Amino acid sequence: VEAHPSAHLDIDQSTIEKIPTAVQSRAMESILLTTPGFIQDENGRFHFRGSHGQVMYVVDGVPITDQVQSTFSNSLDPSQVQSMEVITGGVSAEYGGKPAAVVNLTSKSGLGSTQPIQGDVSLGLSRFDTRELGFSGRGGTAAFGYFVSGGASESDRFLDPVNVENLHNHGTTGRISSRFDWLLGTSDVLRFSASGGATDRDVVNLASQQAAGMNQTAHNTDTNLNLGWTHLLDANRSLDAAIFYRGSTSRLDPT
16 A cells, blocks of 8 residues: 555656657657546647646756646657656646646666666658657666667657648757766765757648748756765665756747
């Protein structure tokens, strides 16, 4: 029996890897849409129980309150995620405010790896000239570990528009993530993670906008740094502290 004050759904790494999606490095939205209460809107946007973008991400204890979706920002890469918890009811006070849902992510770590280096490379091709390249690597010892992942994709159907013609919808995106862990004695763990992403895409046209020659483009970037420390007090209690930085930019270029 699990004692938990919130309505939540736990998603492990094997499930994350098996969920079908057009582009694996942009699969976070597809994963959330498999959970109860999430519905999809035009251009791949999603809502939870009628909310409008009120979904908070928490990555290794660091809150991200802006809208992390392909329409407004850079998607998170599921290849960096070890496990995720989707909290959909009874959101506790530790998350602040009143988000409609919380996506609590734990990133992969190389701590305790049996090999100094191991990894994989992936390549994907599909319709609409969609191409994707990804990689991941991890390694370390009993006291130190690292994990690095990255992915980039390009498509002539970058978003999922409502118009059948798929007008003016080319885009490219990429993200790289890293995490380093140090085991300091038997009760302390120090971690540092850094990630960043960038997206350059067309703003999808309706038929009338295409006929008028509209050619708007959007450019999004984000940078994330996180230094955290965990101290084990006893078998049932621990102390966590973190200092972090998140910066993001969004620019719309007119016709």
